[in-house]
Amino acid sequence: MDNNNFSTKINRRSFMKLLGAATTGAALAGCAATNDDANPEEPPVGKMTYRVNPKDNTKVSLLGYGMMRLPTLDAQASAREDKDAEIDQEMVNREIDYAIEHGVNYIDTSPAYCKGRSEHCTGIALARHKRSEYYIATKLSNFNPETWSREASIEMYNNSFKELQVEYIDYMLVHGAGMGEDGMETFKGRYIDNGILGFLLEERKKGKIRNLGFSYHGDINVFNMLLEQNDKYQWDFVQIELNYFDWKHAKSNDEDNTNADYLYAQLAKRKIPIIVMEPLLGGRLAKLPEPLANKLKRRDPEHSVASWAFRYAGSFPEVLTVLSGMTFMEHLKDNLLTYCPLKPLTDEEKRFLEGIAADLDSYGTIPCNDCKYCMPCPVGLDIPAIFGHNNKCLSEGNVPHDNKSPDYARERRAFLIGYDRSVPKLRQADHCIGCGKCMPHCPQKIQIPREMERISKYVDQLKRQA
Amino acid sequence: MLRKIRLVLAFVAFVLINVLLLDFTGAAHCWLGWMAEIQFLPALLALNVVVIAALVLLTLVFGRIYCSVICPLGIMQDIFSWLHGRHKKQRFSYSPALTWLRWAMVAVLAALIALGMASLASLIAPYSTYGRIATNLLQPLYIWCNNGLAAIAEHYDSYAFYSVDVWMKGMPTFLIAIASLVVIAVLAWRGGRTWCNTVCPVGTVLGLLARFSWMKVRIDTTKCIDCGACSHNCKASCIDFNNHKVDYSRCVMCGDCLEHCKTGALTYCHSVKTEDSKQDAPTDPTGRRVAILAAGVIGAEAALAQTKKKLDGGLAVIEDKKPAKRQTPLTPPGSLSAKNMATRCTACQLCVSKCPNQVLRPSSDLTRLMQPEMSFELGYCRPECNQCSQVCPSDAIRPIGTDDKSAIQIGHAVWIKENCMITKYGAECGNCARHCTTGAITMVPSDPKDDTSPMIPAIDTERCIGCGACEYLCPSRPFSAIYVEGHEVHRTI
Numbered sequence: 037m038d039n040n041n042f043s044t045k046i047n048r049r050s051f052m053k054l055l056g057a058a059t060t061g062a063a064l065a066g067c068a069a070t071n072d073d074a075n076p077e078e079p080p081v082g083k084m085t086y087r088v089n090p091k092d093n094t095k096v097s098l099l100g101y102g103m104m105r106l107p108t109l110d111a112q113a114s115a116r117e118d119k120d121a122e123i124d125q126e127m128v129n130r131e132i133d134y135a136i137e138h139g140v141n142y143i144d145t146s147p148a149y150c151k152g153r154s155e156h157c158t159g160i161a162l163a164r165h166k167r168s169e170y171y172i173a174t175k176l177s178n179f180n181p182e183t184w185s186r187e188a189s190i191e192m193y194n195n196s197f198k199e200l201q202v203e204y205i206d207y208m209l210v211h212g213a214g215m216g217e218d219g220m221e222t223f224k225g226r227y228i229d230n231g232i233l234g235f236l237l238e239e240r241k242k243g244k245i246r247n248l249g250f251s252y253h254g255d256i257n258v259f260n261m262l263l264e265q266n267d268k269y270q271w272d273f274v275q276i277e278l279n280y281f282d283w284k285h286a287k288s289n290d291e292d293n294t295n296a297d298y299l300y301a302q303l304a305k306r307k308i309p310i311i312v313m314e315p316l317l318g319g320r321l322a323k324l325p326e327p328l329a330n331k332l333k334r335r336d337p338e339h340s341v342a343s344w345a346f347r348y349a350g351s352f353p354e355v356l357t358v359l360s361g362m363t364f365m366e367h368l369k370d371n372l373l374t375y376c377p378l379k380p381l382t383d384e385e386k387r388f389l390e391g392i393a394a395d396l397d398s399y400g401t402i403p404c405n406d407c408k409y410c411m412p413c414p415v416g417l418d419i420p421a422i423f424g425h426n427n428k429c430l431s432e433g434n435v436p437h438d439n440k441s442p443d444y445a446r447e448r449r450a451f452l453i454g455y456d457r458s459v460p461k462l463r464q465a466d467h468c469i470g471c472g473k474c475m476p477h478c479p480q481k482i483q484i485p486r487e488m489e490r491i492s493k494y495v496d497q498l499k500r501q502a
Numbered sequence: 503m504l505r506k507i508r509l510v511l512a513f514v515a516f517v518l519i520n521v522l523l524l525d526f527t528g529a530a531h532c533w534l535g536w537m538a539e540i541q542f543l544p545a546l547l548a549l550n551v552v553v554i555a556a557l558v559l560l561t562l563v564f565g566r567i568y569c570s571v572i573c574p575l576g577i578m579q580d581i582f583s584w585l586h587g588r589h590k591k592q593r594f595s596y597s598p599a600l601t602w603l604r605w606a607m608v609a610v611l612a613a614l615i616a617l618g619m620a621s622l623a624s625l626i627a628p629y630s631t632y633g634r635i636a637t638n639l640l641q642p643l644y645i646w647c648n649n650g651l652a653a654i655a656e657h658y659d660s661y662a663f664y665s666v667d668v669w670m671k672g673m674p675t676f677l678i679a680i681a682s683l684v685v686i687a688v689l690a691w692r693g694g695r696t697w698c699n700t701v702c703p704v705g706t707v708l709g710l711l712a713r714f715s716w717m718k719v720r721i722d723t724t725k726c727i728d729c730g731a732c733s734h735n736c737k738a739s740c741i742d743f744n745n746h747k748v749d750y751s752r753c754v755m756c757g758d759c760l761e762h763c764k765t766g767a768l769t770y771c772h773s774v775k776t777e778d779s780k781q782d783a784p785t786d787p788t789g790r791r792v793a794i795l796a797a798g799v800i801g802a803e804a805a806l807a808q809t810k811k812k813l814d815g816g817l818a819v820i821e822d823k824k825p826a827k828r829q830t831p832l833t834p835p836g837s838l839s840a841k842n843m844a845t846r847c848t849a850c851q852l853c854v855s856k857c858p859n860q861v862l863r864p865s866s867d868l869t870r871l872m873q874p875e876m877s878f879e880l881g882y883c884r885p886e887c888n889q890c891s892q893v894c895p896s897d898a899i900r901p902i903g904t905d906d907k908s909a910i911q912i913g914h915a916v917w918i919k920e921n922c923m924i925t926k927y928g929a930e931c932g933n934c935a936r937h938c939t940t941g942a943i944t945m946v947p948s949d950p951k952d953d954t955s956p957m958i959p960a961i962d963t964e965r966c967i968g969c970g971a972c973e974y975l976c977p978s979r980p981f982s983a984i985y986v987e988g989h990e991v992h993r994t995i
Contacts, residue, residue, distance in 0.1 A: 456665070469923065489936065502886060
């Protein structure tokens with residue numbers, strides 16, 4: 037369960053994969069600009085926007101390098117999902133070099149990323165640089181109940197130093213506070229009952245940990261509890277999901293989600309610096325439905341759709357850094373262009389993006405990113421293909437609702453024929469029996485049976501209204 | 503001239519009726535449905551007075567041009583005969599009529615229909631024989647071509663074509679279609695219109711009328727030089743040039759004799775004169791037959807391979823469903839009753855070829871052989887569809903609207919406890935209730951005293967119309983845990 041939830045996190049940061057896939061295939065208008073040659077501009081050196089960590093007055097680059105989605109020798113394979121996909125260390129080194137050269141100094145990893153290989157590779161790449169050139173962030177990722185014991189957790193902690201080849205950790209995170217079927221119980225099992233949180237506080241006192249914080253997912257009670265006890269823990273920073281969709285629309289994906297505006301306000305009130313994860317909402321904000329992507333493109337033809345989301349996250353003053361898991365050099369360059377230096381959003385631009393978020397919310401795309409963890413479905417549904425078709429039609433505007441509309445017949449045909457093309461009849465949504473076996477496996481917490489029923493009803497109604 | 507007109511008309515009619523028979527989109531019957539309705543036997547069974555009167559009148563005026571222009575089986579025979587005739591000229595000769603056999607066939611047909619066994623009668627009925635050949639043997643080829651186009655369209659993100667499954671709807675019917683094709687093609691290859699003039703009961707009945715037709719091929723004995731060109735080219739073998747006689751009951755008004763008479767002794771007119779004949783012939787039908795057969799086999803194999811392919815790639819295996827064993831077979835809404843279907847249906851397969859939901863298939867039961875029946879392994883009788891009722895030329899399925907359809911009860915659902923997910927796996931499912939089109943299925947606690955006990959489906963058979971959504975969408979395989987039992991007489995709810 038925890039493992040699943042854990043993969044949630046990395047999964048949601050799938051921006052790079054989606055972007056990569058989009059470029060190799062026929063790129064959607066929106067995300068093409070990130071990678072196409074229309075933007076030959078090289079990011080400038082020495083222009084990075086920095087934020088100051090109030091605790092030690094260090095300057096942290098607004099762009100943080102996420103190491104959960106490292107490049108592989110076989111570009112088609114994913115280091116995150118496939119433990120046999122060999123990581124391209126040479127490319128990791130080049131990208132880290134390039135990032136540091138352009139002012140990136142916050143590098144984020146975890147013992148769990150890339151099937152446990154991320155810290156090792158990060159250590160190799162960073163050992164080639166002076167220790168003062170970068171801040172390393174890693175996490176105590178004791179998701180598996182087998183690692184909940186004090187000994188196993190401390191072993192994991194100590195191993196991070198070895199893999200990263202460092203004497204101290206700049207930013208240590210309690211990983212995924214609030215995750216688990218019962219967020220509070222899981223948190224207690226991982227950090228309180230075994231005294232690990234106390235241990236970490238001790239390590240901070242000793243200077244082995246320079247900053248101690250937590251990353252939050254899931255149960256809001258855990259977030260509230262940890263902030264209420266801020267006097268005791270003295271959090272140096274907190275890592276949250278923040279993007280222009282989650283700001284006000286987080287609940288549309290899952291009732292249990294919490295809007296980022298609340299999280300931000302709670303942290304800003306306490307002057308706790310914020311690390312942003314999921315600036316692209318698992319890649320969805322880089323791969324917007326075509327009409328929405330066009331709106332962004334019309335306003336700013338020369339910058340990528342993704343760049344709007346990075347500017348949005350970076351425009352909040354309490355944000356210390358914005359993490360991006362950049363697999364390819366092109367993604368790194370595009371993000372560097374956004375933050376070297378940051379051009380903060382105007383109020384009008386913020387409202388514009390909030391309008392886009394509202395549109396996206398009403399579009400009803402399902403946040404499935406084809407990880408296939410839900411599969412195989414016991415009755416044989418092709419769940420990702422069904423969601424994929426739904427989202428494709430939404431983004432292409434082929435989801436007819438009004439049978440008086442002049443485009444109705446064409447859209448209906450595209451939806452129904454496309455459905456049969458994407459999903460064999462016996463694997464379509466109407467065969468879902470609602471057993472819910474898929475649900476615990478979904479990192480995006482999609483209410484799969486509910487969505488299947490909705491799609492099935494929609495298709496049925498569409499078939500009836502010729 | 504007469505021959506040329508006949509060729510053009512026959513060509514157009516043949517193309518149109520093939521479009522009607524092969525079409526799977528449901529678009530053709532709006533425009534071409536009449537092509538099936540003007541066929542003699544279907545019109546007779548539908549008691550379509552207008553069509554019958556028109557055909558009788560047509561024959562009384564012009565002779566059996568129905569057989570040369572309207573009947574697709576007749577045109578098909580002409581094609582085989584022509585293929586042979588390209589290599590072998592002057593290959594026919596006069597033969598006396600087998601009148602007793604012809605009328606015996608009519609008697610058999612009439613008796614079978616009177617006994618409510620239209621399906622057996624249809625084995626010798628011309629239009630439905632052709633319908634079976636076209637839908638069983640040609641439609642798969644047509645669909646594969648379409649699927650090729652669909653693949654291309656998909657590549658270009660176009661929705662102009664869509665792919666359709668080819669599946670074996672009924673082995674006996676498929677084999678009968680092949681056998682009919684082989685027998686009729688061989689007869690046509692060897693003797694032109696042998697089938698029409700010995701077996702075909704429609705030909706015999708129309709032949710009776712044609713004897714009294716106003717326009718006839720007549721031999722002018724003063725011009726006739728007894729060359730025999732007319733007889734040697736008459737594919738109906740009906741011209742006795744020695745005696746200057748034409749057997750009008752067998753003449754299909756093809757006009758071949760008129761073209762071959764060098765002296766102008768033959769004329770097509772009201773008063774006296776005439777004689778001559780001619781005709782076409784064929785090549786080797788064996789090659790074609792083998793090709794069609796091979797295509798059929800390849801098709802079946804391709805369909806199997808496709809099923810296997812679907813099982814790859816992290817998807818759970820989906821076991822094929824097996825048809826439920828129904829005490830009373832299901833006939834489509836509009837067919838009124840099993841009796842009406844049995845009496846009227848000529849088993850032309852037009853409805854089967856149109857069914858977009860893979861519900862209709864020809865029956866393999868001897869008493870209803872080749873007549874359509876329903877089963878729900880691959881789809882169910884969707885509420886918005888009434889295609890079978892719209893195309894039926896013999897009123898075995900009466901035309902109904904989709905609103906009528908929602909109130910026609912063709913059967914009722916039956917729950918089989920042993921197959922249900924709750925019995926087999928202890929899993930609550932409710933898919934039958936979720937998809938019931940009339941809300942006839944409710945999920946109720948299996949233990950009436952315990953509201954928390956597992957839910958099972960309860961069927962209100964008064965509200966159930968027998969559409970089969972529950973049977974199709976039941977996850978239990980190979981036998982569904984809920985199936986539709988047919989009603990002998992359809993009711994309105």
